[in-house]
Amino acid sequence: MKKLLIFSFLAAFTFACSQSDGEKSTSEPTAEVKKVDGEKIYKTYCVTCHGLYGDMGASGAFNLQTSALAVEERINVITNGRNAMTPFKDLLSADKIKAVAEYTMTLKK
Ligand code: HEC
Structure with a gap:
């Protein structure tokens, strides 16, 4: 009887764990x-x-690690280009330019 109790406890425990794992994977992807x-x-x-x-x-x-430009200014440089940097307005949508500008902020040291 004691064994059965331990078993059901373990089963409940693993079930609870797999439950919370399932929750995690549904909320993370987005x-x-x-x-x-x-x-x-x-x-x-x-x-x-x-x-x-x-x-x-x-x-x-x-160097994007030391660049002090704000996101809005980066969006402008990426969209319209500057000197040797090519403009990306014909290659990327405004949403994508914004996303990549935000990504460059994460390169900052
Ligand atoms: C052809 C090479 C080239 C490519 C490809 C390129 N860049 Fe640049 N980038 C440059 C050059 C050169 C500069 C400096 C422009 C200047 O002299 O004013 C620059 C400047 C910048 C700046 C301004 C930094 C500052 O502090 O003023 C940002 C932000 C930037 N690039 C982001 C990007 C992003 C994001 C992409 C991809 C979508 C990209 N670049 C693709 C060459 C490039």
Whole structure:
């Protein structure tokens, strides 16, 4: 009888654990997708000049780790370009430009 009690306790415990795991995986993806978006765009369009960590500086690209620009100003540079940086308004939608600008903020040291 004691064994059965322990068993049912364990079963209830594992069930409770798997329950909360299930909850986690349903609530996480949405937040992740949003985060991945800007990062994905960055890795597709920006690493060639700025590098994976923003500090490569190819073609005179500014170091994004030390850039003091606010998000709005970054959106402007990305949209319209500046000197050697090409404009992205024909390549990316406003939403994507905003997402990638926000991602560059995370490269800051
Ligand atoms: C062709 C190379 C090239 C590519 C590709 C490129 N950049 Fe740039 N980026 C530059 C250069 C060069 C500058 C400096 C412009 C200047 O001299 O005024 C710059 C400047 C910037 C700045 C301004 C930094 C500051 O502090 O003034 C931001 C923000 C930026 N880039 C973000 C991006 C993002 C995001 C992408 C991808 C969507 C991207 N860049 C793609 C070359 C590039």
